[in-house]
Amino acid sequence: MLVLWMVATLTFFAIRLIPGDPAEAILGGPGSQTSPEALAAVRAEYGLDQPVLVQYLAQLARLATGDLGRSYSLDQDVAPLLVGQLGGTLLLAVLALAVAWLLALGLATWSTRGGRVAWYLGSGLEIVAAALPHFWLATALIVLFSVWLGWLPPISTSGVSGLVLPVLTLAVPLAGFLGQIMRESLLTALESPFVLSARARGESERGVRWVHVIRHASLPAISLSGWAFGSLISGAVVVETIFARPGLGRTLLNAVTVRDVPVVVGAVLIVAVGYILMTLFTDLAQRIADPRLRAR
Amino acid sequence: MSDESGVGASVGAPGEGDGGVAPAVRVQNLVVGFGPQNDTDPVLNGVSFEVAPGECLALVGESGSGKSVTARSLLGLAGDNAWVRADELSLAGSDVRGLSEQSWRRRRGRDVGLVLQDALVSLDPLRPVGREIADSLRLHTRLGAAARHARVLEVLARVGLSDAGNSVRKRAGELSGGQRQRALIAAAIALDPPLLIADEPTTALDVTVQAQILELLTGLKLAGTGILLISHDLAVVGRIADRIAVLSEGRIVEQGPAHAILTRPEHPVTRQMLAAIPVDKPRGLRLSPRAAAPVSPAAAPFLALSDRADPVAPRNTVLEATGLVKRFTRPDGTEQLAVDGVSFRLERGTTLGIVGESGSGKTTTARLALALTRPDAGEVRVLGQPFSAASEKERRLLRPRLGAVYQDALSSFDPRLSVEQVLRDAVGGGRTGRGAASASATTAATAATAATASAADRLRVLALLDAVGLPQGLLGRRPLSLSGGQRQRVSIARALASGPQILICDEPVSSLDVTVQAQVLDLLDELQRNLGLSLLFISHDLGVIQHVSDQVAVMLDGRIVETGATARVFAAPEHPYTQTLLGAVPRIGF
Numbered sequence: 001m002l003v004l005w006m007v008a009t010l011t012f013f014a015i016r017l018i019p020g021d022p023a024e025a026i027l028g029g030p031g032s033q034t035s036p037e038a039l040a041a042v043r044a045e046y047g048l049d050q051p052v053l054v055q056y057l058a059q060l061a062r063l064a065t066g067d068l069g070r071s072y073s074l075d076q077d078v079a080p081l082l083v084g085q086l087g088g089t090l091l092l093a094v095l096a097l098a099v100a101w102l103l104a105l106g107l108a109t110w111s112t113r114g115g116r117v118a119w120y121l122g123s124g125l126e127i128v129a130a131a132l133p134h135f136w137l138a139t140a141l142i143v144l145f146s147v148w149l150g151w152l153p154p155i156s157t158s159g160v161s162g163l164v165l166p167v168l169t170l171a172v173p174l175a176g177f178l179g180q181i182m183r184e185s186l187l188t189a190l191e192s193p194f195v196l197s198a199r200a201r202g203e204s205e206r207g208v209r210w211v212h213v214i215r216h217a218s219l220p221a222i223s224l225s226g227w228a229f230g231s232l233i234s235g236a237v238v239v240e241t242i243f244a245r246p247g248l249g250r251t252l253l254n255a256v257t258v259r260d261v262p263v264v265v266g267a268v269l270i271v272a273v274g275y276i277l278m279t280l281f282t283d284l285a286q287r288i289a290d291p292r293l294r295a296r
Numbered sequence: 297m298s299d300e301s302g303v304g305a306s307v308g309a310p311g312e313g314d315g316g317v318a319p320a321v322r323v324q325n326l327v328v329g330f331g332p333q334n335d336t337d338p339v340l341n342g343v344s345f346e347v348a349p350g351e352c353l354a355l356v357g358e359s360g361s362g363k364s365v366t367a368r369s370l371l372g373l374a375g376d377n378a379w380v381r382a383d384e385l386s387l388a389g390s391d392v393r394g395l396s397e398q399s400w401r402r403r404r405g406r407d408v409g410l411v412l413q414d415a416l417v418s419l420d421p422l423r424p425v426g427r428e429i430a431d432s433l434r435l436h437t438r439l440g441a442a443a444r445h446a447r448v449l450e451v452l453a454r455v456g457l458s459d460a461g462n463s464v465r466k467r468a469g470e471l472s473g474g475q476r477q478r479a480l481i482a483a484a485i486a487l488d489p490p491l492l493i494a495d496e497p498t499t500a501l502d503v504t505v506q507a508q509i510l511e512l513l514t515g516l517k518l519a520g521t522g523i524l525l526i527s528h529d530l531a532v533v534g535r536i537a538d539r540i541a542v543l544s545e546g547r548i549v550e551q552g553p554a555h556a557i558l559t560r561p562e563h564p565v566t567r568q569m570l571a572a573i574p575v576d577k578p579r580g581l582r583l584s585p586r587a588a589a590p591v592s593p594a595a596a597p598f599l600a601l602s603d604r605a606d607p608v609a610p611r612n613t614v615l616e617a618t619g620l621v622k623r624f625t626r627p628d629g630t631e632q633l634a635v636d637g638v639s640f641r642l643e644r645g646t647t648l649g650i651v652g653e654s655g656s657g658k659t660t661t662a663r664l665a666l667a668l669t670r671p672d673a674g675e676v677r678v679l680g681q682p683f684s685a686a687s688e689k690e691r692r693l694l695r696p697r698l699g700a701v702y703q704d705a706l707s708s709f710d711p712r713l714s715v716e717q718v719l720r721d722a723v724g725g726g727r728t729g730r731g732a733a734s735a736s737a738t739t740a741a742t743a744a745t746a747a748t749a750s751a752a753d754r755l756r757v758l759a760l761l762d763a764v765g766l767p768q769g770l771l772g773r774r775p776l777s778l779s780g781g782q783r784q785r786v787s788i789a790r791a792l793a794s795g796p797q798i799l800i801c802d803e804p805v806s807s808l809d810v811t812v813q814a815q816v817l818d819l820l821d822e823l824q825r826n827l828g829l830s831l832l833f834i835s836h837d838l839g840v841i842q843h844v845s846d847q848v849a850v851m852l853d854g855r856i857v858e859t860g861a862t863a864r865v866f867a868a869p870e871h872p873y874t875q876t877l878l879g880a881v882p883r884i885g886f
Contacts, residue, residue: 193418200371200410201432201483202401211431212420290422292469 007272008063011265012056015256059265069262071255078266082248086270089240089248093232095163096170097225103175108182108217109209112190123183129176134235138169138242155244166243170235174228181224182217189216219290226282230275318389320491320522321370321408322346325383328362328369333379339365341546347522349490352513354525354533354554356569357543358809359780363526366543367493370524371408372400388490405432409484413496415476419468425479426452426464432486447486455482455512473654474505481512485521492516495526502653502836507880510535528809530566531573531839531882534558542566558884572814575839575883579846579862580821583814614830615642615798619674620664622657634660636854637674642798647824647831649845649862651838651877657854658834662802665832666700667691678798699791703803705783709775715786716771719757722793760789764819781812788819792827799824800832805840817844838881842866850874 043049050058062069069078111122145152145165152161189195190213198208237249244250248267255263287293323345329338340362347353357363368374370387372395385393387407392400404410412418419428426448433444445464452460455478468476477497484492494513498506514536517523527533533540534554541551542565550563561567572583622635635657642648652658663669665676667684676684678694686694702708709718761768764785775783784804791799801820805813817840823829835841841848842862849859850871858871869875 193412193414194420196368196373197410197412197418197428197480197483198420198431199373200404200408202403202405202435203431204401205397207435212423215422291467292421 003276004269004272005060007268008060008265009056011268012059012261015259015261015264016052059262063265063269069266071260071263078262081263082251082266082270085246085248085251088246089233089236090274092163092166092170092236092239092245092247093229095167096174096232096235097229099167099171100174100178100228101221101225103171104178104182104221105214105217107175107179108186112183112186113205123180126176126179126183129172130180131176132173134169134173134238135242137172138165138239141165141169142242162243162245166239166245169239169242170232173235174232178221178224178228181220185220186213186217189213192216215289219286222282222285222289225285226275226279229278230271233271233274317349318386319346319348320351320388321524322384322386323370323382324385326366326369326385327381328365328374328378330375330378339546340369343543343546343548345541345548345551347491347524349522350517350520351539352517352523352525352537354527354537354540355543356527356530356533356540358528358569358811361543362546363528363543364495367410367495367524367526370491370493371404371410372397373404402436405484405489406436406487407489408491408493409487409489411481411484411492411494411497414500415473415480416468418480419476419483421468424465424467425471425476425483429464429479429483429486432483436487448482451482451486452479455479455485456508457482473501474508477501477505477509478512481509481516485516489521491522491524493524493526496528497525498532499527499529503838503877503880503882504653506532506882507535510882528811529573529882530558530569530810531575531884534884535882542569569811570884572811573839573884574814574817574837574843575881577843579843581843582818583843584811584818612643613641614644614679615665615832616640616677616680617661617665617674618677620661620671620676621673622660622664622669623672633854635664635671638664638851638854638856639674640849640856640859642830642832643847644797644830645824645828646846647833647844649841649848650832650834650851650856651836651841651848652851653836653877655853656851658836658851659802660854661851662700662800662832662834665800666698696794697797699794699796699799701784701787701791701799701801701804703806705780705787706775708787709783711774711776714772714774715761715766715778716757718775718786719760719789719793720753722790723753723756723760756793760792763792763823764789779812780808781815784808784812784816785819788816788823792823796829798830798832800834802834803836804833806835806837813840820844838877839883850877 040049059069067079070076071078071081107122107125111118114122142165152164155162190208195208195212198212203211233249236247237253239245240247240250241253248270252264252267254260255267323343326340326343327338328340343362343366345353345355355363355366365374365378369378369380370385372392374380380393382393385391387403392403395403419425426445429448429451430444433439433447437444439447448464449460452463457463457475457478463471463475463479468479471479481492481494481497492513497513498509501509510532513523513525517536523536525533525537530540537554539552540554540557541548542557542563543549544563544565550557550561550566557566558570561570568585574583577583618639620635620638621633624632624634626632638657638661640648640650650658650661660669664671664684667676671684674684675682678697681694683691683694713721757771758768761771766782766785766789770778770782770786775786778786788804799820804820805816808816820831820833821844824831831844833841833844845862847859848862848865849856850865850873851857852873858865858869858874865874866878869878
């Protein structure tokens, strides 16, 4: 709750720092010719003629009752607007997280058992992947798969094929991060005495990995996934814009451009709630994966 | 239930040409190396031995002698980059040289079981022990889940784990040290392999638990399992071994019946190992061959600085604790009395040994004595002055009089600092206090005096190295590249840097091999005599305590249950707990 209040406050004041008149934005943007009377009417209607502090308190009061307000620019209630956009972004983020995990685990496993070449190749790939910016990767993927190969659409369509490129764009850099961490803990686990014990029992290499090591390797990556989910949502802003995909990220970006305060605050609040839920979820997942935490 | 099916699989083909039962393991001229095949300096160089069913052979040697490599080679787990050659290497009567990985897997667990040192990390800490034990059955038999469970309970009962029904569901971390070591043994003998390799199976355990585990292994031996016991400690193996092979630098230097090796050792390595055992050796008797560099008289004035300049009137009691109490809150909210009314006096120039098993409150007592933890009641006085009751600012004046040596020397060093930096830090801190030193260097003092101070520091660092018998060549090395014994010497040197009168040693030799332990104990003894140090020596090892202490205090559950002169306590223990402890000490005696 405290976190949500801080998020709402920061967002409210941060957007006030952007130069320009919100009333103008409501009436069609800075370029439009608006009469002073119309401006004054709009200001009165949205409470923009009040002092900033009063506006802030009024907004807090509304937020506290669950009312996210009404969009300046779209003339819609914010809550249903954002909820409609939420599904697409969540799907994108969850898929990206899952794909990142698979990629990271695959890469870490391959690079720790495929000999020296695989080791250097694997760690090199991880570093490169982790360093890739979303906008560059998205462009490169579009050029490769849409322009040259023509396999996948360059903009996001409603089908599965439209999801592949956005998900990959988000997943690859994250997989780089997760892979580095997993490989580290994978190696530690592989050298531990309990793995020697398991081998001495006649456990196969595959058994050692699936029964013992993978769980140990996942622990730090699980705790990182909460943070990763947050970064995925912010990555979604870029990715949804590039692939012209409807979603929370793109709505947020548009709202910031036109200074649509209620939408921005609402969107940021929803992301914050998502982040908090995800952190709770990773805590739970950690407890399931590591029973030692339950005893405490 | 139908749990006879498949379990206790046949012991393999009867011995060919031996005319009897096949040995559980037989090794002829085993050579193992890491690196190029034609390596002239392999890790193991021509090792030969055999273990018959129902017999225990102890393979004894210092760390680095090749014991663990031998164990792993017998399991086909010497490592990816290792090469293994042997004239004969057979398990349960059949040749295992050049086996494919798949055939090896079928044999591991069935023909040979492995027990490692620390069950806390040798059983998967995330899985219940029952699952770990059932793994062997899953891998080697066609038993169903219910039959496996029944068999697991059976094995747990066999290793004497009380309350097996509950224990199967617990993870290694939830069991006590002895329980989890039993569970680890259970996992190794689930299929009743004819050979059990036990690699330092009791090294991390308290003496009473150690005695129980050795008893369990003896029971297995009598039931027909061949045991290859690997250890650095001759006193431990003396309890159960029928024969002993002494390994040194990859070769077996002496092999024979246990009694003969322990009473009439022929090879110098064996003699040195026997001499290193501290049990029943009177105080002051050297345990190791004389070191090359005893404390040179020239170094002494550097080291005993604070003793000379001591403004405090000489008193006989240098460290005194009265009625110390320390409570900790457990995670579940209940309170635990870690230290419960502990009082002791450390007299000048003597050693007070505090002995107790894990959880008895020894380490907390050490931390209280160093005023690193605030007591809930009671007081610590150093050189007659209030210490625990004083403010940290006042305490800092007395801190240089106290030095501390811990068990795990490696983790007590900053791994990025070289030995010289570690010691210079300690020397600088002991002389003026770090803040004052840097302030004077930057403001008041001229460059010349700073240089003099630096030169004096360097002299002192060299004197310290000399005092602990380390060559100057080690100055540039980092702690990671030192051996365990060298690290402990560096940490003793660091403790001496401030010129202390009292040295508090918390398990200073517990992670060392017996021979290295002997050297460190001799060093401490020598330093004590030359510098007039008073030692508070904390250990779980009664043998060590008996050897080093003038006075001894036995701790149990946070209390001192018996205290007195060492000779008296060891000859005529009064408290039943002391009697139990003494009964469990491994000694060589027939």
